[in-house]
Amino acid sequence: MHTLEAKNLCLSYGATSIFKDLNVAIPKGKITVLIGSNGCGKSTLLRSLARLMNPQKGSIVLDGQELAKLPTKEIAKRLSILPQGPTAPEGLTVLQLVKQGRYPYQSWLQQWSEEDERMVRLSLKATGMEEFTERTVDALSGGQRQRAWIAMTLAQGTETILLDEPTTYLDVTHQIEVLDLLYELNEKENRSIVMVLHDINLACRYAHHMVAVKEGHIWAEGAPEEIVNADMIRAVFDMDSQVLPDPFYGTPMCIPFGKGRTLTSAKQPEVVEQPILQQV
Known part of the structure; x- marks a missing residue:
């Protein structure tokens, strides 16, 4: 499907x-x-x-x-989309940003509802951003900022x-x-x-x-x-590259051959067998 x-x-x-x-x-x-x-x-x-x-x-x-x-x-x-490098107005808090995700559900006849509030809370919890609700987006670290934007995207439901x-x-x-x-x-x-x-x-x-x-x-x-x-x-x-199994996940792992450095040996790298771990 x-x-x-x-x-x-x-x-x-x-x-x-x-x-x-x-x-x-x-x-x-x-x-x-x-x-x-x-x-x-x-x-x-x-x-x-x-x-x-x-x-x-x-x-x-x-x-x-x-x-x-x-x-x-x-x-x-x-359907929601998070573009590359999104920017928020200066001073906008995480909570205000995430609430923007509920915009498609707002109208003159339907204002902010309990469902809107529930989706915002769930999105903050899912992204681990509950403790940052009053912090401004521009004060966050890179990873926190990206999680805030993802929370807004999730709030769209x-x-x-x-x-x-x-x-x-x-x-x-x-x-x-x-x-x-x-x-x-x-x-x-x-x-x-x-x-x-x-x-x-x-x-x-x-x-x-x-x-x-x-x-x-x-x-x-x-x-x-x-x-x-x-x-x-x-x-x-x-x-040019060699593709080997990732030693932890078993997925393809690409090892590139740089053009600016001559390979000193044609010997194939030894692959050490390790148990495949399940992704968490």
């Missing part, structure tokens, strides 16, 4: 074509990660899936309905969440913190999560489904262990 589908999608910026007759299906209730080199169209594809870009041809289908035919507020109740490079500018500790949070949301609440990631090894570790994009078309898609190999890395990233 699919939650989002792009059918015969054609996208362009002015005279520059980005995608032509692209077809891709996002599995429901899974974590899907878009990978590819800079400028290949990953973020453009993500934005088009959220109807932030209008295609010149083709359609985006959400749970069997064309996005183009749905009212904006209806889409916002079913959508089954499908799109995130554009949610780990950008975060150190490795906060990257894992954010990705673990998204993994937990998928496991416990069956949210369909689609995100763009640059780190191929983290993408393999957290994704159920991967979509490799190259020069405006889908080069490969499927489970990480099915599509990630040295040939795919070379084709998509123009980089």
Whole structure:
């Protein structure tokens, strides 16, 4: 079953074509990660899936309905997107930010409700941000700030969440913190999560489904262990590498060969067998 589908999608910026007759299906209730080199169209594809870009041809289908035919507020109740590097007005508190996620449910006839309050509380709890409600967003650390934005996204109550490079500018500790949070949301609440990631090894570790994009078309898609190999890395990233099992999770782990340093030995690295741990 699919939650989002792009059918015969054609996208362009002015005279520059980005995608032509692209077809891709996002599995429901899974974590899907878009990978590819800079400028290949990953973020453009993500934005088009959220109807932030209008295609010149083709359609985006959400749970069997064309996005183009749905009212904006209806889409916002079913699909949310967190863009790369979002910014909040100076002085905005975490609580005020998270409350913005309930905007699609507000109208002249329906003001702030108990359900709105409940969703805000649940979102703060799920992201571990309850103790930061009165702190301003600009006073948070990078990982805390990203969790606050994710809390706002969760407050929308959508089954499908799109995130554009949610780990950008975060150190490795906060990257894992954010990705673990998204993994937990998928496991416990069956949210369909689609995100763009640059780190191929983290993408393999957290994704159920991967979509490799190259020069405006889908080069490969499927489970990480099915599509990630040295040939795919070379084709998509123009980089030589060796792909080995991650010693802890068993997922593909890419070891790149740098072009600026000559290998001193052709000996294959020894792979130490270790028990595969289940992801928490």
